[in-house]
Amino acid sequence: MSTPTYSVLGTRPIRHDGADKVTGRAIYGADVHLTGMLHGAVLRSPHAHARILRIDTVKAAALPGVKAVITAADFPQGPDRIVDLGEGDTPLSYIRGNVLAIGKVLYRGHAVAAVAATNAHIAEQAAGLIQVEYEVLPCVLTAPDAMREDAPILHEDLETTELGKKSGKVSNVAVHFRHVLGNSEEAFAQADVVVERTFDTATVHQGYIEPHNATALWNEDGRIHVWCSTQGSFVVRDVTACILDVPVQRVRVTPTEIGGGFGGKIPVYIEPVAAMLSKKTGRPVKVLMSRREVFEGTGPTPGSHMTVKMGVDKTGRMIAAQASLAYEAGAYPGAMVGPGGMCVFASYNIANVTIDGYDVVVNKPSTAAYRAPGATNAAFATETVVDEIAEKLGMDPMELRLMNAAKEGTRRADGPKYRRICCVEVIEAMKNHPHYSAPLEGPNRGRGVAVGFWFNAALPSSCTISVNADGSVNLVEGSTDIGGTRTSIAMQAAEVLGIAVERVNPTVVDTDSVGFTGVTGGSRTTFATGYAAYEAAQDVVRQMKERVAKIWEVEASAVNFEKGAFSAGEKSMTFAELSEKLGSTGGPVVGRGAVNPRSAGGSFSGAIADVEVDPETGRVSVLRFTSIQDAGKAIHPSYVEGQMQGGSAQGIGWALNEEYYMSPDGGMMNSSLLDYRMPTALDLPMIDTCIVEVANPNHPFGVRGVGEANIVPPPAALANAIYRAAGVRMNRLPMKPSAIMEAIWAKGN
Amino acid sequence: MPVVFIPALLRPLTGGASQVEAAGETVRALIDNLEAQYPGLRERLVDQGRLRPNVSVAVDGEVSPIGLLESVGPESEVHFVHAISGGSR
Amino acid sequence: MPGKVLVNTTINGEATDFRCEPRQSLLECLRDILQLTGTKEGCNDGNCGACTVLMDGRPLTACLVLGVEAEGRNITTIEGIARGSKLHPLQQAFLEEAALQCGICTPGFIVSAKALLDRDKNPSEADIRLWLANNLCRCTGYDKIVRAVQKAAAEMRA
Numbered sequence: 001m002s003t004p005t006y007s008v009l010g011t012r013p014i015r016h017d018g019a020d021k022v023t024g025r026a027i028y029g030a031d032v033h034l035t036g037m038l039h040g041a042v043l044r045s046p047h048a049h050a051r052i053l054r055i056d057t058v059k060a061a062a063l064p065g066v067k068a069v070i071t072a073a074d075f076p077q078g079p080d081r082i083v084d085l086g087e088g089d090t091p092l093s094y095i096r097g098n099v100l101a102i103g104k105v106l107y108r109g110h111a112v113a114a115v116a117a118t119n120a121h122i123a124e125q126a127a128g129l130i131q132v133e134y135e136v137l138p139c140v141l142t143a144p145d146a147m148r149e150d151a152p153i154l155h156e157d158l159e160t161t162e163l164g165k166k167s168g169k170v171s172n173v174a175v176h177f178r179h180v181l182g183n184s185e186e187a188f189a190q191a192d193v194v195v196e197r198t199f200d201t202a203t204v205h206q207g208y209i210e211p212h213n214a215t216a217l218w219n220e221d222g223r224i225h226v227w228c229s230t231q232g233s234f235v236v237r238d239v240t241a242c243i244l245d246v247p248v249q250r251v252r253v254t255p256t257e258i259g260g261g262f263g264g265k266i267p268v269y270i271e272p273v274a275a276m277l278s279k280k281t282g283r284p285v286k287v288l289m290s291r292r293e294v295f296e297g298t299g300p301t302p303g304s305h306m307t308v309k310m311g312v313d314k315t316g317r318m319i320a321a322q323a324s325l326a327y328e329a330g331a332y333p334g335a336m337v338g339p340g341g342m343c344v345f346a347s348y349n350i351a352n353v354t355i356d357g358y359d360v361v362v363n364k365p366s367t368a369a370y371r372a373p374g375a376t377n378a379a380f381a382t383e384t385v386v387d388e389i390a391e392k393l394g395m396d397p398m399e400l401r402l403m404n405a406a407k408e409g410t411r412r413a414d415g416p417k418y419r420r421i422c423c424v425e426v427i428e429a430m431k432n433h434p435h436y437s438a439p440l441e442g443p444n445r446g447r448g449v450a451v452g453f454w455f456n457a458a459l460p461s462s463c464t465i466s467v468n469a470d471g472s473v474n475l476v477e478g479s480t481d482i483g484g485t486r487t488s489i490a491m492q493a494a495e496v497l498g499i500a501v502e503r504v505n506p507t508v509v510d511t512d513s514v515g516f517t518g519v520t521g522g523s524r525t526t527f528a529t530g531y532a533a534y535e536a537a538q539d540v541v542r543q544m545k546e547r548v549a550k551i552w553e554v555e556a557s558a559v560n561f562e563k564g565a566f567s568a569g570e571k572s573m574t575f576a577e578l579s580e581k582l583g584s585t586g587g588p589v590v591g592r593g594a595v596n597p598r599s600a601g602g603s604f605s606g607a608i609a610d611v612e613v614d615p616e617t618g619r620v621s622v623l624r625f626t627s628i629q630d631a632g633k634a635i636h637p638s639y640v641e642g643q644m645q646g647g648s649a650q651g652i653g654w655a656l657n658e659e660y661y662m663s664p665d666g667g668m669m670n671s672s673l674l675d676y677r678m679p680t681a682l683d684l685p686m687i688d689t690c691i692v693e694v695a696n697p698n699h700p701f702g703v704r705g706v707g708e709a710n711i712v713p714p715p716a717a718l719a720n721a722i723y724r725a726a727g728v729r730m731n732r733l734p735m736k737p738s739a740i741m742e743a744i745w746a747k748g749n
Numbered sequence: 750m751p752v753v754f755i756p757a758l759l760r761p762l763t764g765g766a767s768q769v770e771a772a773g774e775t776v777r778a779l780i781d782n783l784e785a786q787y788p789g790l791r792e793r794l795v796d797q798g799r800l801r802p803n804v805s806v807a808v809d810g811e812v813s814p815i816g817l818l819e820s821v822g823p824e825s826e827v828h829f830v831h832a833i834s835g836g837s838r
Numbered sequence: 839m840p841g842k843v844l845v846n847t848t849i850n851g852e853a854t855d856f857r858c859e860p861r862q863s864l865l866e867c868l869r870d871i872l873q874l875t876g877t878k879e880g881c882n883d884g885n886c887g888a889c890t891v892l893m894d895g896r897p898l899t900a901c902l903v904l905g906v907e908a909e910g911r912n913i914t915t916i917e918g919i920a921r922g923s924k925l926h927p928l929q930q931a932f933l934e935e936a937a938l939q940c941g942i943c944t945p946g947f948i949v950s951a952k953a954l955l956d957r958d959k960n961p962s963e964a965d966i967r968l969w970l971a972n973n974l975c976r977c978t979g980y981d982k983i984v985r986a987v988q989k990a991a992a993e994m995r996a
Contacts, residue, residue: 012936014933014934015933018933019925019929019933021944022929022932022933022938022941022945022948023876023916023917023920024874024875024876024877024915024916024917024945026941028878030869030875030878030879033873033875082802089803163756163758163759163793163794164792164793164794164796164801164804165793175803177831178756179756179757180757180767206976208940209878209880209940209943209974209975209976210878210888211880257941257942258940259878259880259940259942260940260942262976288879291885338831338832341831342830342831415754415756415807415829416807416810416811416826416828419811458814482939482940482977483939483940484936484939596814596815598814638935639939641936641982642936642939642977642982643939645978646939646976649976649980650976672883672885673881673883673885674883674885678974678976679979679980680970680971680973680980681966681970681971681975681980681984682967682968682970682971684979684981686981686984687979687981698811
C-alpha cells in the first residue's frame with residue numbers, strides 16, 4: 001500500500017493564535033472585563049463530611065459593597081433526572097450538589113455559598129462572614145476504608161449497581177462491574193510463573209496553571225451569557241441550563257482562551273453560580289477560583305487500590321490474568337474505573353481474564369477526567385507485574401511484551417476484538433530505539449520500560465467553512481484550542497482545498513454560532529473536529545465544482561480537483577481564481593461538516609526511562625526519557641511531540657512527587673503549588689519522542705488522537721527503572737524519597 | 750444470526766452462557782428478541798427507552814454513537830461494554 | 839480601609855500613574871486597574887511564575903509585590919517585550935519551536951527568559967533550566983521551551 005503524499009499535513013506551520021499568545025494579547029477567562037462587573041467569591045466547607053444545619057447570611061449581606069449572597073436554596077430544586085451531557089449520562093442531583101452543597105458537605109472545599117460584591121476583596125471578606133452551623137460527621141478517605149461494612153456512608157440513598165441491578169443495601173460502592181474472558185482460575189493452574197501484587201496510588205490533580213473562572217450576565221430579557229475557560233462550551237451550556245432550569249436556547253457560552261485542562265475543565269463548577277449571582281444583582285459577575293480552591297474544590301483524578309495477578313507459561317506466553325480495581329470517585333459516583341478495567345490488560349493478548357472494578361465514593365473532591373482517565377493507575381500495576389515476570393523468566397522485558405502484544409483481532413477482556421491497532425509497532429519502535437540499547441553506566445542507575453493504551457473518544461463535532469473572494473477561507477469551529485488545534489484542524493481543511501494553511505482563518509466561536517461540538521478531551525479534537533473540517537472542505541469542493549461546471553458549461557462530475565486547481569479537459573482554474581468569481585456565479589459558498597464518528601481508534605504509547613536513585617535520600621533523578629506513541633497520522637508533528645512530552649512530564653510528576661497529602665480528618669495539607677510538587681524545568685531532562693504512524697481506518701487522513709496515551713506508561717516505566725537502580729519494587733505512588741527509603745530499609749532488614 | 754456476548758454479570762440470566770445468538774437488524778430489535786429468550790435481560794441494559802448510563806454497545810468491535818438504533822448485520826458480533834466518557838460526569 | 843494611593847511608575851517605557859488600595863498587589867494593579875491582562879495569575883502566592891514581570895530589569899512575581907512598591911520603578915510586562923510591530927526573538931522562537939500549548943504560562947516564561955538573556959548571552963541548558971525553575975508549565979514538559987530559549991539566544995548573538 002502506498003503512503004499518500006500530502007502538501008500540508010506533516011508540516012510545522014506557526015499556529016494561528018501564536019502571536020496573540022506570546023504578546024499577552026490573547027483573552028483568557030480571567031481577562032474578561034464587562035462594564036459594571038461585580039466580583040464573586042465562594043464559601044467552602046472546612047469539614048470533609050458534615051451535615052449543614054443552618055446558614056446565616058445576614059452579616060455577610062450587610063457588609064458595604066456586597067450585592068448578593070446565595071446558597072443552594074436559591075437554585076431551582078426540581079426532581080432528579082439523568083442528563084445527557086454529550087459524553088456520558090449523569091444524575092442531575094450529583095452535578096447540582098457539587099455546584100453548591102445541598103444538606104451535606106462531602107469534602108473539605110465543597111462549595112456552600114457564594115457572594116457578589118463590588119470587588120474581590122470585599123467578596124472574600126463577606127464570604128468569611130457567612131455563618132454555617134455544621135454537624136461534623138466521621139469521614140472516609142480511601143477506597144478500602146470506604147468499602148468496609150462499618151464505613152461512614154456518604155449518600156444515604158446510594159446502593160451498589162451491577163449492570164442495571166441494585167444491591168438493595170446502602171453502600172459507598174456505587175458500581176461493581178466484572179469482565180470475564182475464558183476461565184482465569186483454571187488457566188492459572190497451568191501457569192509456570194504467577195505474580196500477584198497489590199498497588200495503591202494517591203489522588204493527583206491535573207494541575208493546569210490557569211484556575212477556573214466564569215463571568216456571567218443574566219440579561220433582563222432572560223438570556224444568559226457565560227464567558228469561561230472550559231474544555232467544552234456545549235457542556236457548560238447544557239449543564240448551566242439544567243441547573244438553572246432554563247431552556248438551552250437562553251444560554252450562550254463563549255469559550256475564552258483556556259490555560260490548560262487535561263480533563264479537569266470539563267466539569268461545571270462556578271458557571272451557574274456566577275449566573276445566579278448575576279440574576280440577583282442585575283449585573284455581570286465574575287468568579288475566579290484561587291489555587292487552593294482549584295485543589296480542594298475541583299476534580300482531581302482518583303486514588304486507587306488495585307490487585308493484579310498474571311500468569312505465563314515457561315515460554316513467556318501470558319495465559320491468565322486477574323485484576324481487582326477499586327478507584328476513589330470522590331464525593332459523587334463516577335471514578336474512572338470503567339476505563340481502568342478496559343485498559344488494565346489492553347496491551348496484551350490473554351485468553352483467560354477476570355476483571356472486577358469498584359467505583360467508590362470517599363470524602364474527597366469529586367473526581368474528574370485526567371488524561372487517559374483510569375488507565376495510568378491500572379498500567380502502573382500491570383506493567384510492574386509484567387516487568388517482574390520478565391525478570392523471573394530471565395527474559396528481555398520488551399521481548400515479553402512483544403510476544404504477547406495485542407493486535408488486530410485480539411479479543412479484549414471486555415469482549416470486542418481490536419480493529420487495526422498499533423501495539424506491536426510501538427513495542428518494536430521501543431526495542432529499536434537507540435535509547436533502549438544505549439549503555440547505562442554508573443552506580444544506582446537503572447532503565448525501565450512500560451507500555452500503555454487509551455481508547456480515545458470520538459463524539460460529535462461541527463464546522464463551517466466560508467470562501468472569501470481572494471481564495472482564503474474562514475473556518476468556524478467549536479473546539480476550545482488548548483494546544484494548537486486551531487492549526488491542526490485548519491491544516492486538514494487546507495489539505496483538502498489545496499491551499500496554504502495560512503490562507504485558512506480558524507476561529508473558535510460561542511455556542512450560538514456553531515453546531516454542537518463535544519469537549520476538547522479524549523484526544524478527539526484533531527481527530528473529530530479535524531474530520532468535521534475535512535467534511536466541510538469537501539462540501540466546499542463539491543459546491544465549487546458546480547460553479548466551475550457552470551462557467552465551463554460542463555457536467556460537475558467532469559470537473560477534477562487536485563492540488564488546489566479545478567480542471568476539465570484542457571481547462572484549468574485555481575481555487576483562488578474561482579473564489580473571485582463566486583459572487584457572479586451564484587453567491588457565497590459555505591461548506592458544512594457535522595460528524596459523529598463511530599469510533600476514535602485507540603492509541604498505544606511506550607516509555608523508556610533512565611533514573612538514578614540517591615541511596616542516601618531516596619531522591620530519583622530522571623536522566624533520560626523517551627516517549628513513543630502511535631499518532632495514526634501526525635498532522636502537526638511539533639504539537640504531537642508536545643503532547644507526548646507534556647503527558648510524559650505529567651506522568652513523571654504523578655510517579656515521583658504528586659499527591660493529595662491528607663490529614664486524618666480529610667483536609668488536603670498541601671493545597672499550594674509549593675507543596676503540591678509538580679515537575680519544574682530543573683526536574684526533567686529533554687524528553688525524546690518517537691512518533692509511530694499506523695493509519696487509523698476511521699479517519700480520512702488516518703489520524704489517531706495523541707493527547708492522552710502518553711501519560712499511561714511513565715509511572716510503571718519509572719518504577720521498573722527504580723527497581724533496577726535500587727533493587728526495590730515500588731507498589732505505591734508517588735515514589736517519593738521517603739517511600740523509596742522505606743522500601744530500601746525494609747529490604748535491608 | 751448475530752452473536753451477542755453476554756457480560757459476566759448478566760450470565761446468570763442466560764444460564765451461564767457467555768455467547769448467545771439472537772435475531773435482529775438493530776440493537777433494539779436484538780435486545781427485544783433476547784428478552785423473549787431470557788426474561789429480565791432487557792431491563793438490565795435499557796432504561797426509559799435508552800441504554801443505561803455507563804452502558805455502550807459495540808457492534809463488530811466498534812462502539813456505536815447511536816446505541817439502540819445501530820444496525821446489526823447477520824454475521825455481527827455485539828458486545829455491551831462500559832461507556833468511556835472523557836469525564837463530563 | 840485607608841484611601842487609595844497614587845503611584846507614579848514607568849511601565850513598558852511609558853510614564854504611568856495609577857491609584858490603588860495599599861493592599862492591592864502589583865498583579866491586581868496591572869490586570870484590573872491598567873488592563874494589562876497579559877500578565878497572568880496562576881496561584882497568587884509566588885509559586886507558578888505566570889505573573890513574572892521585570893522591575894528595574896529584575897524578574898519577580900507580581901503577585902508578591904504591592905502596587906505601591908512600584909513607585910518610582912521601571913516595570914516591564916509581556917506587553918512591552920515586542921519591539922514595535924516586530925516580535926522579540928524569544929517570542930518568535932517560542933512560535934517556531936512550538937514552545938507553548940495552552941499559552942497561559944507563556945508570558946511569564948518569555949519575561950523570565952528575557953531577564954536571563956539580558957544577563958547571559960549564551961546560557962547552557964542547565965543554566966536555562968535553573969533560571970526557569972521559577973516558572974511552571976504543565977503542558978510542554980519544558981523541552982520545547984528550553985530549545986526556544988536556546989534558539990533565541992543564538993539568534994540574539996548573531
